Amino acid sequence: MSGVRPLVGPAARGLLLSAVLLYALNLRAPITALAPVVEPLRDDLGLSAAGAGLLTGVPVLCFALATPLVSVLLARLGTALVVAASLVTVLAGTVLRSSGGATTALVGTVLIGVAITAGNVAVPVVIGRDFPGHVARVTGLYTAALNGGSVLTTTLTAPLAELVGWRWALASWGLLAVVALAVWLRAYGWRRAARGPARTGPDDPDDGRPDVLRRSVTWLLAVAFAGQAFGYYAVSAWLPSVLHDELGLARTASGGAAALFQLFGMVGGIGVPLALGRRVPVRVVALAITVGWVLLPVGLLVAPGWWPLWCTCAGVAQGGNFAVIFTVVATTAGSQAGARRMSAAIQTAGYGCAALGPSVLGAVHTASGGWTAPLLVVLGAVLAMAVAAQLALARAAGVHGA
The missing domain is CATH 1.20.1250.20 (MFS general substrate transporter like domains)
Structure with missing residues (x-):
């Protein structure tokens, strides 16, 4: 060429x-x-x-x-x-x-x-x-x-x-x-x-497999990624404000929480492959990721003073979950063309929801006058992510076994 x-x-x-x-x-x-x-x-x-x-x-x-x-x-x-x-x-x-x-x-x-x-x-x-x-x-x-x-x-x-x-x-x-x-x-x-x-x-063709857009695993991963992306961008946009309003942290100090959230995403991105390499079942890894994500909204509601711990756990989780989702894409698509279409479908849905995240949380905060309702919205997105991810991983195991 x-x-x-x-x-x-x-x-x-x-x-x-x-x-x-x-x-x-x-x-x-x-x-x-x-x-x-x-x-x-x-x-x-x-x-x-x-x-x-x-x-x-x-x-x-x-x-x-x-x-x-x-x-x-x-x-x-x-x-x-x-x-x-x-x-x-x-x-x-x-x-x-x-x-x-x-x-x-x-x-x-x-x-x-x-x-x-x-x-x-x-x-x-x-x-x-x-x-x-x-x-x-x-x-x-x-x-x-x-x-x-x-x-x-x-x-x-x-x-x-x-x-x-x-x-x-x-x-x-x-x-x-x-x-x-x-x-x-x-x-x-x-x-x-x-x-x-x-x-x-x-x-490159799809090696005779069914089109990835007709597989349930594609759309379950799309829901999982939508929950992940919605939570990630919503938290990134509003976490400093939550800490400023709820704990009275200075704007500069509360802004450091966003950096902590991003920093520990690197740990999750590296840690997930290490866990999978040690033969930890991927569904167990996904469950641990869910726990880490859930700790952020729940922790900020019940014990906001522990925010460094909650930000650290959720940071590891968001980096790890991204790695899990796109590892599944790469290993189940079956071909370059399939990976391209599968990735495109998942990201179109996921980032469409992500674009709404900051606005939705801001609107809920304005309507409710506090941060309890917005944090419950984040919790809902994370739980939807968790359910869809577990179902997708079950379907992905079926694809490998086909």
Whole structure:
């Protein structure tokens, strides 16, 4: 195809893994970078609170709306080209967001959202294709890298802004995209042919299996991911406010809770594959994840002073659950095309719910005048996630046994 000599051997596998993980650093970091500098950004651009919220909510909405289009592009163009183009677009959107007024910032944010959508769909396909014997482990590392990018920008954007201003602070994270693009092109090129256990190309058939969109496991995983994503984005948006209102923590201190929640997502992403590698049944792992998630809303209701413990448990759970869901996708889809369609369906439903999470919790808080009802909404989403995940894992075992 491209004439590029195929990469083989352990060093080549290390390069492929580095490319995937550096790419993953760019799939949340540009979004979470905004929160630490939202106040100076609002003042400079003359935005209302709703307008500033739009800049944080648009990427998640893009995840839902653009996923079907991205799936089609992956089928026609292949992962190598689409991922490389998405990194160029992340860079362009990051620079554009910081370069002008409110309209320019919105356009840049949309570009970032669409570009990240490509990664959301492409990476599970790449992992299933290029790391077939290590799907759980690589998916866990990918999840950890997602959270790592969030921790990086959440922690360092504000100090950078104090030195160079919010515009340069946000734009500087485009360097992550430049590094990732260089490594990705070295590992995959623009149009590299499939290697090793990979199949014939982007239009790979489903090996005679029923279409993934007709399998109950796909839609059960969609419900599980919807509950996970709704809870994740709702908690990320409102946890500092809960702690400020309920415990009287300063805004800066309560904002640290969100970073704690993200940080321990890395632990979950790495810990789940380790548990699965020690032959802990996946349904037991999923049950433990449910317990960790449930502890956050219940703990904040009954013992809010213990919030570091609840944030830690839920952080591990959210990172671990992401790894479980997309490990199941990679191992049950049956082909590259099946993984692409399955991932697209799950993420369209999940991120559609996620986009509603912050707004729903805010509306419930306004209507109820407190945080008890919103936390019960989060608990409901987590319980729906748990039930759907257990049913999906039971169906997935049936698929493996087929």
